[in-house]
Amino acid sequence: MTLAIEQLADEIEALKPEFIELSDRIWDLAELKFEEFGSAKLQSALLEQYGFRVTRGLVGMETAFVGEYGSGKPVIAILGEFDALAGMNQIAGIAEEISDRPGASGHGCGHNLLGAGSLLAAVGLARHLETAGLSATVRYYGCPAEEGGGAKTIMAEAGTFDDVDLALTWHPAPFNGVRSTNNLAVIEYEIRFKGTASHASNAAHLGRSALDALELTNIGINFLREHMPTDCRIHYAITDAGGVAANVVQARAAGRYMVRAPEIVGARALAERVTKVAEGAALMTGTSLEIELGKATNSLLPNITLETAMHEEMTALGPVPFDEADEAFARDIQSTFSQEAIDSSIRLYQIKGDALSNKPVDSSMPLHRGLRAFEGYSHFRAGSTDVGDVSWVTPTAQCWAPAWAIGTNPHTWQVVAQGKSAAAHKALVHAAKAIAATGLKAVSEPDLIARARGEWTEKTGKRRDETRSAEKALPARA
Structure with a gap:
């Protein structure tokens, strides 16, 4: 790990308590698509507290906003989310399906963690660049309604990302690392x-x-x-x-x-x-x-150049520092899964080796203490995300961080139960470090952006024209 990355990681460590608290407060709110008024307000206020210039109500969406720090090129976009899922209320910190508000919403996809981690990355990167005297613009995009609303799609159609040089994000998962996917x-x-x-x-x-x-x-x-x-x-x-x-x-x-x-x-x-x-x-x-x-x-357009750079930074960062208490709770969560579900989780995320130990992942592991090996090519994944629309506008990369016990599937009560755990908080901070480190690498090495842009240009071309024609032929949006 370079001295600059060590300093950046230390700065993020110093900042983390406020952002962990933010994540937990958004977990408590559990607001649904386009109604994340409290969550957006909390995030916007924290951005302003750290000197970001905040613009609210992007493209007519009340809970969409952008915070900007610095000036000039490159423009680094960091994407955050904060919407919950309907009917997924669950008490946190227990390995049993119990709701204290049956029928209420809950963070069944971990977007409370996603948004807080991305926000921490943006603040950490912006402060480090200023201290180091490096010129760049850091933008945090508060993106509502990933679950069923597609706010990033609307923002991309409106040109919100047109001057962005690259976009970075992450998602909670049972595993740590970069997995290149071409989602549906x-x-x-x-x-x-x-x-x-x-x-x-x-x-x-x-x-x-x-x-x-x-x-x-x-x-x-x-x-x-x-x-x-x-x-x-x-x-x-x-x-x-x-x-x-x-x-x-x-x-x-x-x-x-x-x-x-x-x-x-x-x-x-x-x-x-x-x-x-x-x-x-x-x-x-x-x-x-x-x-x-x-x-x-849209489908997700992978950028192997940018993903490789993110993997390199995650390799330098090492594993998430889980402890025995973290693993004990993860084992309790795992006891609610079948062995088939655990094995399926490993297959779903294409875990074939570890980049740090070079050993296969053992299905008896409660938490992933390693780093997923990065193959340098993309995998098919049957999920969908509005990050895809951003990836067709600018080179985009995302990583995974192990906020959940191995075997956990998204959109389940087990995700909600783990949403405020100490392990999830550590994953949030780790993802923030990985994103910020990749952003710092892009600012420090302009050739990385040029190569990522070259790959993006080569992959788009005719496919992008066909995509836009197809989108224009769709019926009116609700």
């Missing part, structure tokens, strides 16, 4: 049917069932699954079944549908087929159909 593009629709109510026994012939139309849509999609590419996905949730009375022909019904594909072009083509299925269901039932776009986010 996703299009999310609200599909609503309107029919005619009637008595389901005396006058059923007068009714036109919106619920029938919704069920026929789902049946049609199930038949469609056989005839779509194997790397695509379609998910759904019934958001309105029209009521609970069985003796009524339901006059309304609605569902939310997510269509995923490796590229936005493929997602759009598949979404068009889903639309035709819904149109057929409306025709069969004599109902009317309304389809509204919820969000459309």
